[in-house]
Amino acid sequence: MSHAPVRANPSHAINAVGLTKRFGSIVAVDDVNLTVAPGAVFGFLGPNGAGKSTTIRMLLGLIRPSAGTATIFGERADDVRNVHRHLAYVPADVALWPSLTGAEILELLARLGPGVDGEYRAELISRFALDVDRPARAYSSGNRQKVALVAAFSTRAPLLVLDEPTSGLDPLMEREFRRCVIDARDRGQTVFLSSHQLGEVEALCDTVAILRAGHVVEVDSVTDLRRLRRTVVEVSYRDEEPLLTDIPGVGDVEHLDAKRLRFTMSGSPAAALRALAAVDVTAVAMREPTLEEVFLDYYGEASR
Structure with missing residues (x-):
């Protein structure tokens, strides 16, 4: 030493x-x-x-x-x-x-x-x-x-x-x-x-x-x-699915069931919100990631 x-x-x-x-x-x-x-x-x-x-x-x-x-x-x-x-x-x-x-x-x-x-x-x-x-x-x-x-x-x-x-x-x-x-x-x-x-x-x-x-x-x-990570968004909708491909800041789109999906969002939410507004959305839930999700992300082990 x-x-x-x-x-x-x-x-x-x-x-x-x-x-x-x-x-x-x-x-x-x-x-x-x-x-x-x-x-x-x-x-x-x-x-x-x-x-x-x-x-x-x-x-x-x-x-x-x-x-x-x-x-x-x-x-x-x-x-x-x-x-x-x-x-x-x-x-x-x-x-x-x-x-x-x-x-x-x-x-x-x-x-x-x-x-x-x-x-x-x-x-x-x-x-x-x-x-x-x-x-x-x-x-x-x-x-x-x-x-x-x-x-x-x-x-x-x-x-x-x-x-x-x-x-x-x-x-x-x-x-x-x-x-x-x-x-x-x-x-x-x-x-x-x-x-x-x-x-x-x-x-x-x-x-x-x-x-x-x-x-x-x-x-x-x-x-x-927590804020270093993406916001997690869950959406329920009636008829057409929101078009979320190629929207800046949107990623990890996952279908939870026939009329419900989850995606992550970083940066400005404006473009993603416009895509949601274009369809018949019945529910939206947004949350910050838990520390566990942040931690797993650093290790490349996050499942979503």
Whole structure:
């Protein structure tokens, strides 16, 4: 890792410049640049194997980059002792001390971390329905995840780094997780959320970075990211079918049944609306694409 001076901006919760990690001939992460503002909920999106966890481990100073630099609130990520005073981390696979109870683990983590709100921790134990009197060896993967989430959310660390944090949780507990992220945001904490669950990211995040094969292919707000894609239009009609061929901005025309079709539209809708007005249209529905459709489009896997 290069030890050249880094121009760190403490107004950035996270600042990564050219982060690269090679394992032999394999490039796991390639020239990743990220800036996360304090108080943001930042989504880090990509399928398993895209390089999300490797990037996070570099941001946390747990592995050294092959190239590039990262800072957390202006401090170098490789200064682990200082950097970890500012953050709480939930890994994708939580490992606990098997002979300790949940309560003992939470108390130990509280002593090691950046300070805990004991009253809020008790509330979280109840909300997550966590039996803290059982030893960790008796916990399922979901309960191990709950311990890590309670420990992280009960801190007042300015940065929460969450790597696939809802793996193993049932839908009710996922709802509690989302409430906790919103609570953290409202307190002014920064949340860096790595996930492949698109609905989770779409519901919670202000800004999203999409990682593909170790490369960041887009960083934008969820709203603007959707607008990069085409609007989806569904039309029902009585007699003649609207003529949509060769209309600028119209594509992916698909017949849903005898008198109903779907198409995508980008740019000005004027020409498409004129084509629809020329026939007896009975219903029109328009919607923005979901983040899932945007994401699949980046990977060339969208079905329409």
